[in-house]
Amino acid sequence: MRKIVLAISLSIFIAFLIAAALLLHPFGYPPSQMDDYIIENTQRETGANSAVTAVVFDYRGFDTLGEATILFTAVTGVIMLFRKKKME
Amino acid sequence: MSKIVRTISNILILFIFIYGLYIIMHGHLTPGGGFQGGAVVASGIALLIVAFGSQNIHKSLKEHHLSTLESSGALIFIGLAFGGIATVFFYNFLVGSPVFGHIPPSGPNAGDIWTGGMIPLMNLAVGLKVFAGLSAILLVMALATSMTEMDE
Numbered sequence: 001m002r003k004i005v006l007a008i009s010l011s012i013f014i015a016f017l018i019a020a021a022l023l024l025h026p027f028g029y030p031p032s033q034m035d036d037y038i039i040e041n042t043q044r045e046t047g048a049n050s051a052v053t054a055v056v057f058d059y060r061g062f063d064t065l066g067e068a069t070i071l072f073t074a075v076t077g078v079i080m081l082f083r084k085k086k087m088e
Numbered sequence: 089m090s091k092i093v094r095t096i097s098n099i100l101i102l103f104i105f106i107y108g109l110y111i112i113m114h115g116h117l118t119p120g121g122g123f124q125g126g127a128v129v130a131s132g133i134a135l136l137i138v139a140f141g142s143q144n145i146h147k148s149l150k151e152h153h154l155s156t157l158e159s160s161g162a163l164i165f166i167g168l169a170f171g172g173i174a175t176v177f178f179y180n181f182l183v184g185s186p187v188f189g190h191i192p193p194s195g196p197n198a199g200d201i202w203t204g205g206m207i208p209l210m211n212l213a214v215g216l217k218v219f220a221g222l223s224a225i226l227l228v229m230a231l232a233t234s235m236t237e238m239d240e
Contacts, residue, residue, distance in 0.1 A: 040194075043191070043192050043193070043194050043195075044191065044194060045180070045183070046180050046183060046204065046205060046207060047116075047180075047183045047184075047188075047189070047190065047191045047192060047203040047204045047205050047207075048116035048117075048203060048204040048205075048207050049116065049117045049192055049197070049199045049203070050115065050116055050117055050118060050119065050121075052119065052121075053115050053116050053121050053207060053211070054116070054207065056121065057115075057121070057122075057206075057207045057210045057211065057214075058178065058180050058205075058207060061169055061177070061178030061210075062177075062178065064165075064210075064214070065165070065166070065169065067123075068162055068165060068214060068217060069162075071217065071218065071221050072158065072159075072162055072217075072221065074221075074225070075155070075158060075221040075224055075225055078224075078225045078228060078229070079151060079155065079224060079225075079228055082228040082229060082231070082232040
């Protein structure tokens with residue numbers, strides 16, 4: 001029974017993999033116009049030469065805020081885990 | 089560690105810190121930024137901990153100071169994000185202003201440090217935050233392992 005379930009789920013997974021490989025866009029022709037917009041306008045709008053940094057800190061600042069929150073939570077958890085025990 | 093390791097790390101730590109600061113400050117011109125530069129500076133702290141031992145480092149670098157630095161970095165970041173709230177959250181309100189306000193010409197150019205609006209300031213805030221956070225994790229873990237070694 002377990003082997004049958006495993007075989008069915010694996011075949012569905014492989015079917016999705018093959019479908020994704022066949023539906024890929026050709027190289028150099030991305031599906032959206034967003035990257036062209038960023039490449040053309042990032043220097044005028046943000047003043048930064050590095051478009052990657054402009055995306056990370058300006059266009060998608062919310063994403064960076066989430067990353068900073070993740071790091072903050074990780075540090076808080078580690079410090080709480082390794083805190084010194086009070087001597088009785 | 090031996091005296092050779094301590095002497096060499098005393099010399100190398102300066103270059104590691106300067107390289108990390110360079111990556112943070114040039115985040116808007118070259119690949120890199122706050123996260124990467126902060127990780128480089130924190131790796132310098134890791135070198136210090138390995139070379140001198142966590143107990144000696146802990147005499148001058150307390151984890152609650154690092155925690156305060158990290159929180160202040162996060163607060164600067166969110167404050168800068170709120171600075172552009174008149175238009176929209178995370179609006180780059182410093183482009184064209186006297187602070188980091190130059191606008192570079194379009195296309196490839198050598199770059200100017202005084203550009204980018206609030207992006208260099210945010211890079212500094214995130215770099216401070218990542219450096220302090222990773223250093224606090226390293227220091228606390230190294231202290232915990234050295235404590236258990238002494239107990240045994």
